[in-house]
Amino acid sequence: MTRVHDMGGRFGDGPVVPEPEDVKFHADWHPRALALTLACGSLGLWNIDVSRHARESLAPKDYARFAYYEKWIAALADLLVEKGALSADELAAGQAQGESALAARRLEASAVADVLAKGGPADRPSNIAPRFGVGDVVRLRAMPENVAVAGGHTRLPSYAAGAMGHILRVHGTHVLPDSNAHGLGEAPEPLYAVALKAGDIWAHPEHPQDEVILDLWDSYLASP
Amino acid sequence: MPHDHSDHDHPHSLLPPDPALRVKALETILTQKGLVDPAALDEIIDTYENRIGPRNGAKVVARAWCDPAFKAALLEDADPVLADLGFYGRQGEHMVVVENTDTLHNMVVCTLCSCYPWPLLGIPPGWYKSDAYRARAVREPRKVLAEFGVTLPDGCAVRVWDSTAEVRYLVLPQRPAGTEGLDETALMDLVSRDSMIGCGLAGAQ
Numbered sequence: 001m002t003r004v005h006d007m008g009g010r011f012g013d014g015p016v017v018p019e020p021e022d023v024k025f026h027a028d029w030h031p032r033a034l035a036l037t038l039a040c041g042s043l044g045l046w047n048i049d050v051s052r053h054a055r056e057s058l059a060p061k062d063y064a065r066f067a068y069y070e071k072w073i074a075a076l077a078d079l080l081v082e083k084g085a086l087s088a089d090e091l092a093a094g095q096a097q098g099e100s101a102l103a104a105r106r107l108e109a110s111a112v113a114d115v116l117a118k119g120g121p122a123d124r125p126s127n128i129a130p131r132f133g134v135g136d137v138v139r140l141r142a143m144p145e146n147v148a149v150a151g152g153h154t155r156l157p158s159y160a161a162g163a164m165g166h167i168l169r170v171h172g173t174h175v176l177p178d179s180n181a182h183g184l185g186e187a188p189e190p191l192y193a194v195a196l197k198a199g200d201i202w203a204h205p206e207h208p209q210d211e212v213i214l215d216l217w218d219s220y221l222a223s224p
Numbered sequence: 225m226p227h228d229h230s231d232h233d234h235p236h237s238l239l240p241p242d243p244a245l246r247v248k249a250l251e252t253i254l255t256q257k258g259l260v261d262p263a264a265l266d267e268i269i270d271t272y273e274n275r276i277g278p279r280n281g282a283k284v285v286a287r288a289w290c291d292p293a294f295k296a297a298l299l300e301d302a303d304p305v306l307a308d309l310g311f312y313g314r315q316g317e318h319m320v321v322v323e324n325t326d327t328l329h330n331m332v333v334c335t336l337c338s339c340y341p342w343p344l345l346g347i348p349p350g351w352y353k354s355d356a357y358r359a360r361a362v363r364e365p366r367k368v369l370a371e372f373g374v375t376l377p378d379g380c381a382v383r384v385w386d387s388t389a390e391v392r393y394l395v396l397p398q399r400p401a402g403t404e405g406l407d408e409t410a411l412m413d414l415v416s417r418d419s420m421i422g423c424g425l426a427g428a429q
Contacts, residue, residue: 008335008386010359016351016371021417024273026350029244031273034347035265036251038314043259048390052337059234068338068353070243074236077250081235086253091238094249096256103258112267116276121317122390155388157335159362171318171391191389193320206366209381215389 004060006144009159009202033069037076042107042115045083048122049181053153054079124188126173131218132192136167138221140194146178147219153181156220160212163201164224168213169193176217189218277346278417280311281394284321284344285420286411289399299323299396306344316343316392322385323396324422329376331369331384331422332393333361339387341394345417352421362386372423395420400427 007013025031041051054075058066066074080086090096107115132138142162146152155177171191179187194216198205201212239246254260284306288295298305302319306312319341322330334340335358340348351357360368365382369375376382385393397419403411418424 005336007355007359008333008361009363010355013354013356013359016354016357016360016368018351018372018418018423019349021278021349023349024347027244029247031269032251032265033243033247034272035268036247036254036260038268039260039264040254055337058236062234067243068350070246073239073243073246073250074234077236077239077246078234080254085259086235086257088235088238090253090257091235091249094240094252096253098257100257100259106259106261107264108261109263109267112264112271115314116268116271117313119313119315119317123318155336157386157388159335160386169320171389174318174389177389191391193385193391195383202363206364207378207382210365211381211383212362213383213385215387215391217389 003056004063005056006158008157030069033073037072038116039107040076040080040085043085043102043105045085045102046079047180048120049153049175049177050183051075051079052177053181054082056153122175123172124175124186126188126190128173128188128190128218130170130190130192131223132167132170132190132221134167134170137164137224138167138192138194139164139224140196140216141220141222146182148178148184149182152178154178156216157214159201160196160214163196165194165196165200165214167192168195171215174217176219178217178219191215191217192221194221272342272347276313276343278344278415278420279412280309280346281341281344281417281420282412282415283408284309284311284394285396285415285426286408288321288396289403289411290408295396302394311343313343315339316341318391319344319394320391321394321396322383324398326377326398327380329369329380329382329422330393330395331361331365331382332387332395333358333384334387335359335362336386336388339390339392341392344392344394345420349417369423372418374423374425395422397422397424397426400425403427 144161198210
């Protein structure tokens with residue numbers, strides 16, 4: 001199911017408005033929302049795919065009207081309740097009902113630099129040989145949906161679904177978001193950069209030589 | 225659960241409607257529960273406001289312009305080269321650097337969310353996260369470029385990289401003409417953030 005977050009190729013959003021490099025945030029609560037989300041992420045209750053899926057699972061009306069960091073905060077509150085770190089009563093009251101058993105996992109100020117520097121790589125050791133090599137022609141899955149979980153997370157944008165392309169790079173073996181977002185394991189697969197001709201995905205491409213490149217997992221692709 | 229609900233089925237709707245108050249309320253509850261240390265939040269904010277930003281990327285670009293061996297290694301396999309400079313971490317674990325030439329212009333977007341190479345460019349600008357950029361960069365990159373004041377020659381193809389996985393892309397812009405005498409530090413000043421996303425050209429701020 002295509003969701004409101006999958007907006008590549010959509011019409012009607014108006015101009016892109018450039019801004020100076022020194023503008024980092026547009027309201028005092030924005031950096032707070034960012035930091036709160038990162039700090040809670042280090043509690044280890046979810047992975048990046050779960051958190052992306054939580055944002056995508058906001059009601060479409062909310063997703064469309066919320067500012068960027070409002071989406072983050074709403075999804076964070078939803079995840080904290082879903083994972084049992086907070087109760088709905090606590091959210092409604094604006095007050096905690098006692099300390100959490102997870103407090104030992106709290107991100108300390110002294111650990112921030114190390115945690116941010118360590119990152120969270122998505123590549124995994126693997127003995128799965130890539131099915132495709134550079135230059136191979138592939139067809140992308142026709143349905144931009146999670147094929148294992150109805151309405152679940154996927155990283156195949158709808159504008160590219162069903163298109164033909166060719167392999168531009170082989171990235172190695174990476175965690176599969178469609179699985180990892182739903183507690184079904186990391187299920188690592190070969191990941192490829194796939195080039196699509198603009199004229200194969202748009203009725204009115206701007207230029208015959210233009211291309212769009214997507215990073216796509218092995219199971220998103222088939223031989224034509 | 226992967227199904228759409230009305231707003232009232234989501235726990236977040238229990239928080240105050242005003243976003244500033246929402247964030248404040250959530251921080252208060254989490255701090256009381258011992259799950260968040262406000263000093264750690266200050267530290268995260270200071271990191272991305274003052275320490276990690278596009279000057280990191282500019283240093284990489286300027287060095288690539290000056291040092292052919294560095295540039296070749298960077299384009300071949302960026303991760304070890306960037307790690308040597310200390311540019312590794314959250315949202316920059318798998319870097320690919322793509323080079324602009326007279327016949328190819330690269331641009332980066334994330335149509336599904338806002339993926340961006342944080343260790344090299346910091347947190348993304350507002351426009352990168354906007355619906356307009358996410359929607360339009362893949363379909364009409366040249367119209368978007370025009371909004372940044374960039375017009376490409378007709379012989380130049382555009383390649384738009386949609387960051388759909390955990391690979392993060394940095395554009396290596398073309399070195400401006402007439403800069404042969406400049407050293408790395410001086411060249412860094414010519415490398416705008418937008419030029420490393422592919423929405424600007426180096427030397428044109």
